[in-house]
Amino acid sequence: MIDREIFKLNCHDGKCLRGTMITVNCSKDFKQVACHIKYMKQIEKNKNRQEEKQEKLRSKKEKEIKEQTEIANQEWQIKNCKKELGIEEPIEYEVDQQYETFKKDVWEKYTGFYDGNVSDRKDWKDICMLWNSLSEQEKNLCDELNEKDYFINHHIDIAHLVSRSEKTTKIYDIDNVVLMGRLFHSRIDQYLNPITGEKINKFQRAFWLSKVKK
Numbered sequence: 001m002i003d004r005e006i007f008k009l010n011c012h013d014g015k016c017l018r019g020t021m022i023t024v025n026c027s028k029d030f031k032q033v034a035c036h037i038k039y040m041k042q043i044e045k046n047k048n049r050q051e052e053k054q055e056k057l058r059s060k061k062e063k064e065i066k067e068q069t070e071i072a073n074q075e076w077q078i079k080n081c082k083k084e085l086g087i088e089e090p091i092e093y094e095v096d097q098q099y100e101t102f103k104k105d106v107w108e109k110y111t112g113f114y115d116g117n118v119s120d121r122k123d124w125k126d127i128c129m130l131w132n133s134l135s136e137q138e139k140n141l142c143d144e145l146n147e148k149d150y151f152i153n154h155h156i157d158i159a160h161l162v163s164r165s166e167k168t169t170k171i172y173d174i175d176n177v178v179l180m181g182r183l184f185h186s187r188i189d190q191y192l193n194p195i196t197g198e199k200i201n202k203f204q205r206a207f208w209l210s211k212v213k214k
Contacts, residue, residue, distance in 0.1 A: 018035055111127055118155065119156075124181050129178040129179050129180060131153075134195075149183055153181025153184065157182050158180075159177060161176050
């Protein structure tokens with residue numbers, strides 16, 4: 001806060017700390033004293049308002065934390081009771097019905113069947129279209145380099161030739177997809193050679209995809 005003497009010096013210099021209109025009386029002592037009293041009251045008023053505002057925010061925050069804590073405690077109690085009673089909560093999965101239908105159609109087109117098992121295919125070599133596009137020499141090299149990682153290919157992916165981000169209208173285009181083991185699919189998506197894992201450019205990536213589609 002500014003004491004009265006400093007306040008008066010500002011008045012003499014033509015600087016009104018209250019931000020009001022400067023008049024001839026501003027240089028007179030009675031006017032300066034009256035203005036300083038009003039100034040100090042305004043400062044105190046503003047301070048009280050700020051403290052009230054902060055107190056309201058603090059109370060609101062404390063209320064929110066209390067409510068969140070109560071909800072969390074209730075959820076914990078419910079979960080604990082279910083556990084004690086041996087009640088298992090069902091796991092809910094959101095199913096994209098359009099994609100499920102599309103996946104079934106893709107499998108039936110390229111394999112002639114769809115049994116719903118896409119993540120535990122020990123027969124992946126019969127299904128993966130990239131593997132079946134390789135020459136015997138390429139297959140031998142692939143076995144030599146990747147056999148320990150072949151379990152990843154047990155999951156068969158639907159791989160897009162033209163990526164979904166590149167052209168959204170091609171997402172459900174059956175002619176734009178192939179069935180591919182996840183190891184190969186992951187490498188192709190990361191611009192890596194599907195056999196060696198070495199970096200490739202977009203033209204080499206396009207070559208591999210066209211090779212699969214032949």
